[in-house]
Amino acid sequence: MIPRTGDTSPRGTTLRDASPPPPTSRMWTAAAIAVGITAIGVALALTPGDHFFRGEFEWSYLLTPVVGAYTCSLAATRTRGIDRRFWSLMTASMAIWPVGQLMFIITSAVGAYTFPSWVEIPVVASNTITVVALVLYPRHGAAFTARNVLDALMVSLSVGLITWHLWLRPLVENLDGAAELRSVAGLYFPLVGALQLTLGILALGRAKYRDQLPLTVIVLGLVLLAAGGIWYAQWQSDGSTSTSGFAFNMLGNLCTTLAPLLVFRSADRSRRARAVLYPTSIVPYIPAAAAVTLSVVSVHRGTAQSAELLVVLVVILMLSARQYAVLWQNTQLRRTIEDTERQMRHRAHHDALTSLANRAHLRERLDHLTEAREESAATVSLLFIDLDDYKIVNDTLGHRIGDQVLVDFAARLRNGIRRADTIARLGGDEFVVLLDDVDEAASTVAARVLEILDEPFTHDGHTVTVSGSIGVVTHGPSDPPTTSEEMLARGDTAMLRAKRSGKGTVVEFDTGMALVDLDDTHLRAALTTAIELETLGIALQPIVDTATGRIRGTEALLRLSRGSTAVDPLSVVAAASRGGILPELTSAVLQHTGRRIAPSAGDSPHPGTIHVNVLPVELDTAHLEASLRSVFDTGLLRPDDLVLEIAENAIAAHHEDIRRGIAKMHALGVRIALDDFGSTDTSLSTLAALDVDIVKLAPTLVDALDRLPRMATVVSSLVQLADSLGAVVIAEGVERPGQLDMLRHLGVPLAQGYLLGAPHLDTARSATAI
Template sequence: MMKRARRRIVALATLGILVTGALVGLSTAWPLYQAHRQGLETITLVSASAQAETLDHLLARYRDVARQIASRTELRRRLEDLVEGAAASRDERGALSAFMAPRLVDAMLPSPDLVGLVRLGPAGEPLVTIGRVPESLPATDATAVDGQARLVPAEEGVLVEVTTPVLSLEGRPLGTDLLYFGPQGIAGMLDDAGRFGKGARQWLLAPPGQALLAADPQGALVMAEPDGRLAGRLREALATDRAGLFRDDDGAEAAVLVQVPLVTPGWTLLVQIPARGFYGVVYQELLWPATMVLVLMGLGALATARVISPLLSRITDQAGRLKRSANFDSLTGLPNRAYLNHRLALALERAEEDQGSLAVLFLDLDHFKDINDSLGHPLGDRLLQAVGRRLGRAVRDDDSLGRLGGDEFVLVLERLHEHADAGRVAQKLIDALLQPFTVDQHEIFIGASIGISVYPRDGRSAGELIQRADTAMYGAKALKRNTWMFFAPELAAASRERFTMDTGLRRALDRQELVLHYQPQARVDGSRVFGAEALVRWTTPEGEVIGPGRFIALAEEAGLIHTIGRWVLGEACRQAREWELAGLPLRVAVNLSGLQVVQGDIVGDVREALEQSGLSPSRLELEITEGFVIGHADEGLERLNGLRRLGIELAVDDFGTGYSSLSYLKRLPVQCLKIDRSFITDVPGDPDDETIVAAILSIADRLGLDVIAEGVENATQLDFLRSLGCPAYQGDYLSPPLTAAEFTERWGAGGLAREA
């Protein structure tokens, strides 16, 4: 009896300890589990949203490319002529297609993802088909939805189709562009296996027909067949347009499903994460300590503590990885734009509390686009990683260095003792980048331009300080690159003027605001006028006349130099032909931008200008700068030879300022050297300039080249050039640049003797 009672008491005591231990363990573990599970789910949803935003940026870039191609002015004008002449013959339509095809190919080249294009006419008929396109085209007319993106099957895999209407300048529909982009960019994002943990899968729901896309093991984009559970999830996705996370607790195949609709209509990102990997650690570790509490009683609390500790550590590590992907740049590992703004905001709060100062340094690499274009984006990415590491070694641990995107970096300097400290740090960063980078066996030299803004002098918010540092950076680039500059109010005015000029320049041709002035060129002996240099001027709607020195560089950056250059060529040839017919046979000289030679179809542009004007090629001279000769002689040599084969003459402008182009003269097909005005200003009288001018004339004589001296402003300079045997000159002493009408009036009938 006693033994039975003792056993019962022992059993009850044991049971009490087990129940108490279990309650203590559960009351401790369960709230922790709930809190970390919610945090883990929130971070996962944020990471999925970031992935969806990245996909949206890719589709938005595709739409931007489509709109840029559809907005090309000359192609729209030709298509508008077809629309207005509704009864155009088949030959006329064929001629239009032949005109548009090569220009559309040129427009497609800067976008490597763009693999095909179909331009439809006003009735939906195909006018031009380029590259990879679907076997059957959709029924589309000129009222198509602007920027519509959808998935279409192709002969090999799938393509992303972007539809863009082609509109006249007045907004009337002229036709439709169907652009087809390769799926590699989307596939690369969906193939990021480590973003959501082991075993996670990503799909993209795309129109039409709610096609489901996934990346196969080789990294290609393929159509996917959903299993039963995912098929049900798809039906739920179609019924809502909100992002959400859903737990599917269906046995061994339990999973966490994340849905994030893209901003692009009809596109949705779906992520499936195995519940075993997502919550498995929590379930396993909670089950084991509960069992240990029941079995080991007194050791239950200790066992629970020892188990919960690694459990929390594992959950924290997984949450940290997801948080890092949301806060740090995946390429360089530096804080991204969002996290950098957050850290800058905290730094501003500390500076305000301490009544201190801080600086924001905005760094942009010089000529990084040239490296990407010439060596490829993968090498460019590895260069950015190397730049990030080198910059990180050059700053203090307390400083906040981050990457905004592309080749732009931002550094936040706290506890600034004096403003000059920021300048010293900026110079330190520039010096750190001076040493060459070795990437994939390429030795790469790259510089940086840095803009600096200071709190509270230049602003009190993160956005304001970054924007003003960005403005100062552009000021540094405009100054000389590979330097730094503090923000100043006049830089903001210059930035606004730059924006205004960029906007106005895009409309200048349509508004007929560009005009050519002509400066005569004459022989030194007898002052016989034999030619004229065409100089472009821009007259703004406010009546301001702007010279090329202020807007040509802007036109090159904005991608307008080819359009402006073709207009200048055509107008100069037309005017020269008009003078020739009026009994004033002159050779007209036109300046070329280096970008026109190395990037555009300069031979085709010149041929077209000559054919349309009827001008003899011998009446046209094209001038290239010595800077172009030094930097692009090898890649531009064939095109220069092509220009020469047309029968035109080539001249090297600003000769003598480059110091290292003499070795190229014997290779380049040039017939004339133009002595830069900087060497003429102080002659006679400056021994150095006199020597340089004499040396250039000697070189030209030995090579059989003609010479024109620029910037001649007085008779003394002309007499000096005559004494050295310089054959020709131009400058204000002869005449400043004149409009075509003024030129005709002064140098036409009754003017100086002319060469035929």
């Protein structure tokens, strides 16, 4: 199990719990009224006989979309962004349509109605608004919108040709001038029906999981409306008084009326739902192929007309243009994925603020040098640099000035150190310089670094002076073999000794210094005692809905301390694994977390999902399954509320085990989250290969989101990729309002970090002392 520590930055502002309400009783009442009105209207429409001007039918035909405008408006007021725009347009469409029906009732009552006439203008406007709503939703950029329009036009022309061949041409050939005008004008309704249906199907194929059900109902309504349009065109042509076909329109409007009821579902409570990937890409080809085939038959029979052949030519050109657009989009998508992977690899090895190497890159470089040193006579040195009084700069002048000081110091280091050497930022104000086979002594380079700090930093009229404490560790050809971990620990120890010795001090490590690493025996003993006495310190950090501020879940974080200093849990877990007590630790964390959030506790501060970190290799073990069944059987946790998080940096070495383990957890009803995604150079294909339910973006991605414009492109690509795989995205390490605003803009639904809520321990407990 990997219990994670919370963030270490100061507590930020907690968002208010202001979730939009679920469907109200008024909405359910409106839906019931719509169903009742539609039932009456359909019954009257299907009643045999000449009763078209019967008042009950006319008003029932008018009132259903009025109720639909009301339910769509409620959906618009309770959603945000693209969703709000879509439902606002649907509200306008449903509100305008009854105006045309009312005008029809009035003109019919005075005997002044003819078709076509100005009475159809509101209906045309309503259909146009629906088309605009479907074209603009879901938004996938200008290229996708353009392809949507191209598909819709191509299908409309194709359906028009099919309708002409199979129905309208024989009908028009036998009609007089007025009837022919009605027939041609009536062609608008099947064409616009085909247009709306095509756009609806294409939108459904690219919709997110939470939007698929309401969109499916809307598409069903569009099918009915398209059928009603075909019937209406024929009805106007032959002058029939039957009203049975109006049942299609009434049922279609009812679907649009009821669809908003399906919007109010929480994305993160979707259990293990997956987005259904409909093969909508073939939809435009079907009517196009049918239209071209019928035209070829018409040419063979000698009945083809020049206008018909012109339309066929346009359809073929559109097909060619669509194929080119698809190929171009696929090329752009491939380039975007490659660019994203390249940026992720860079981000995985570099610090976001300074662009220096990060800890992972430093460790890889040091591993390479320590292994190569065994075959050469090179000397490897590390300079651990800590900026003195940097916290005072942050507290007095703010983070912006503090960050700029770090950036400028990094630039000075680059100019003062050889290109062959590696400069890394470990976090905060800690830097490391890796010297490979340098001619001069490491202490001389360290003295030069202190000289770099002698020059003050100036920003926005503020002059900032900082000094540094430097720990030096050197490993030469005559020294016994060592590891990168041991060298890093020695350098950290020397740096701490330098800080205790005073500002601007350089201390070289010697074997008499005690390393800061914890002793495994002491650590195992302390953990065993805490497990037996049930005194583990577990902190809970909320996971928040970025749109509403509502708490959607919580993550359990193991708190450990040595005196007044927090201890990194990763080293603790490694020691627990080596000592054979990892199963007991995992079980204890699950049990304690379950007791913290159990409904019986009455004061649980974090509703929703519960996230617990585990080692990837634990997923396919009997001990984890037994621990889970135990907490499930006792009622402390429920499978559909539990999320197990696995770290991205540990999946490559245990790929097959993880796949089996994920399948086993899913069989239990437990969801899996991929933690710290983007913190390493793991390929995006790995994400596609693992059936994870949640993707948690690493803090390193979020940190630069409001500072580097290109980072927004990376995060947006990851969000779209995760969404296409049916996974929910959570952003970690949110500490600034600007980051939260960008996450909202990019459509990231959930986030956690000090801005949204700090980890908090049980008031009766403290961090586990080790």
